[in-house]
Structure formats: structure tokens, C-alpha cells
Amino acid sequence: MAVRVMIPTPLRVYAGKRDSAEFRASTVGEALAQLTGEFDDLRRHLFTDEGNLRSFVNVYVNGEDIRYLSKEETPTKDGDTISIIPSIAGGSR
Amino acid sequence: MSETLNLWINGALVERIRQHGAETYPNECCGALLGRATDAEAIPTRTSREVLEIFPLVNRREDSPRNRFFVTAEDANDADKAAQAQGLDLIGWYHSHPDHPARPSEYDREHAWPWYSYIIVSVQNGNPRDMTSWRLQDDRSAFVPEEVEIRNQAKA
Numbered sequence: 001m002a003v004r005v006m007i008p009t010p011l012r013v014y015a016g017k018r019d020s021a022e023f024r025a026s027t028v029g030e031a032l033a034q035l036t037g038e039f040d041d042l043r044r045h046l047f048t049d050e051g052n053l054r055s056f057v058n059v060y061v062n063g064e065d066i067r068y069l070s071k072e073e074t075p076t077k078d079g080d081t082i083s084i085i086p087s088i089a090g091g092s093r
Numbered sequence: 094m095s096e097t098l099n100l101w102i103n104g105a106l107v108e109r110i111r112q113h114g115a116e117t118y119p120n121e122c123c124g125a126l127l128g129r130a131t132d133a134e135a136i137p138t139r140t141s142r143e144v145l146e147i148f149p150l151v152n153r154r155e156d157s158p159r160n161r162f163f164v165t166a167e168d169a170n171d172a173d174k175a176a177q178a179q180g181l182d183l184i185g186w187y188h189s190h191p192d193h194p195a196r197p198s199e200y201d202r203e204h205a206w207p208w209y210s211y212i213i214v215s216v217q218n219g220n221p222r223d224m225t226s227w228r229l230q231d232d233r234s235a236f237v238p239e240e241v242e243i244r245n246q247a248k249a
Contacts, residue, residue, distance in 0.1 A: 009182070009183065009208065010206040010207055010208035010209050011206075011207070011208070012208075013207070013208055014207075014231075041231070044232070044233055045206065045207055045233070055204075056204050056206075058166040085166040085169065085170065086166065086169055086206050087163065087164060087165055087166045087169060088123070088162075088163070088164035088169055088186050088204075088206070089154075089161070089162065089163045089164070089200075089204040090161070090162055090186075090188055090197070090198070090200060090201040090204050090205065090211070091121065091154075091157075091160045091161035091162060091188075091198060091200045091201065092121065092160045092190035092191065092193035092198055093160050093193060093198050093200065
């Protein structure tokens with residue numbers, strides 16, 4: 001049993017239409033790196049050019065927002081679920 | 094290969110979106126588009142989707158609601174649950190541009206997700222005007238317009 005990463009609807013087209021993928025990873029950062037390593041087209045939608053998670057990309061481990069844990073250093077173990085949840089933003093100017 | 098993007102929507106839903114923009118003016122309104130997205134692979138040059146319901150939301154940008162909107166992850170999750178409860182998919186979002194054209198801004202582009210349809214309605218002096226729809230290009234460099242096809246449009 002590995003770490004399951006749930007892929008949100010708007011990104012599934014870049015992951016072979018899959019809604020999840022599993023990886024062996026000891027941190028959230030490792031799992032996301034493996035996700036974008038396997039599905040390279042996901043990278044630009046999850047991370048800025050500087051390699052930071054985009055502000056509207058919310059990542060949860062077992063339902064907890066990683067911003068309140070250790071961010072991408074949040075430890076993960078087999079059986080954990082990482083969810084990528086969009087927030088939506090925009091504006092006229 | 095050029096791809097035609099079509100967004101079908103009922104005239105009554107168009108009016109509800111426009112009315113939401115009028116109600117929240119001079120602030121931006123926002124909400125979710127629920128419906129069906131079908132890639133008509135048998136016709137590879139055409140991709141269409143249909144809005145069958147909307148899910149109005151509260152603009153959470155209390156600091157700058159006149160030119161910004163924000164849907165929290167929790168609100169987005171509620172919209173997704175509403176879609177699932179009706180046997181629909183969450184296929185996009187709408188928001189208004191108060192006293193501004195119905196064209197995506199650079200801020201819209203920087204914050205957009207791919208795949209979703211983004212409807213924008215321009216509200217001028219409290220009156221809803223143009224309504225357009227857009228989808229983010231795969232490389233995030235720009236939006237591609239979706240042709241909005243209105244079914245059962247109410248006669249003026």
C-alpha cells in the first residue's frame with residue numbers, strides 16, 4: 001500500500017484521465033515530485049516557474065491542509081491520501 | 094488541427110448569471126457551472142459541453158470585491174457535491190466584471206485552472222451586458238474563447 005494522490009477533475013486530462021495515482025513517498029513534496037515526474041504536463045499547473053505551489057492549489061493529507069502542517073515537508077506513510085483541491089480566483093484587472 | 098470549443102447553455106441560466114452580476118454590482122459575483130463535458134471523439138475537431146445548472150457562490154474577496162473574486166476550496170467542494178447530487182459534473186465557473194469588458198484579465202489567466210469553462214459577464218453601471226466564455230490553453234499562455242450557444246433564448 002503506497003500513498004494515494006487524488007487528481008482533481010481539471011488536471012485529469014494531463015494524467016491519462018486518471019483520478020488518482022499511487023507512489024511510495026515519505027513526504028508530500030516527494031509524492032508531488034513523483035506525480036509531476038510521471039505526468040510532466042501537470043507541473044506548470046501545480047507549480048510556479050520558481051517551483052513553488054501555486055496559491056490556488058490546496059493540498060491536504062488525510063483531510064488536513066498542509067499549510068497547517070509542515071507544508072511540502074509534511075511526512076506521509078503508506079495508506080495516506082493526498083488530495084489536491086482547487087480554489088478559484090480571478091478578477092477584472 | 095483547429096479545435097472548435099462550444100458551450101451550450103439554457104437562456105434561463107444565462108439570465109440568472111446576468112442577474113447575479115446585477116445584484117452584486119459594483120462587486121464581482123461568482124458561481125459554479127454544473128453540466129456535462131463530452132469530448133466528441135467521433136468528431137475530433139469539435140469539443141462541446143453543456144451547462145445544465147448554476148450554483149451561485151459568495152465572493153470571499155472581502156478586501157477587494159470590486160475587481161477580484163475568490164472561491165475557497167470549501168466552497169468549491171460544496172459546488173462539486175451539489176453537482177454530484179444532481180448527477181452532473183462541475184465544468185466551470187462564472188464571474189462578473191463590473192464596469193469592465195467581458196474579457197479575461199492577466200489576473201484571470203494567472204489564477205485559472207485548465208479544462209474548466211470560465212464564463213465572464215460584463216456589468217456596466219449595474220446593467221449586465223456582454224457574456225463570453227473561455228478556457229485556459231494547455232501552456233497557460235492565454236485563454237481560448239468558447240462559442241456560447243444559447244438554447245431557448247427568451248424573446249425580448
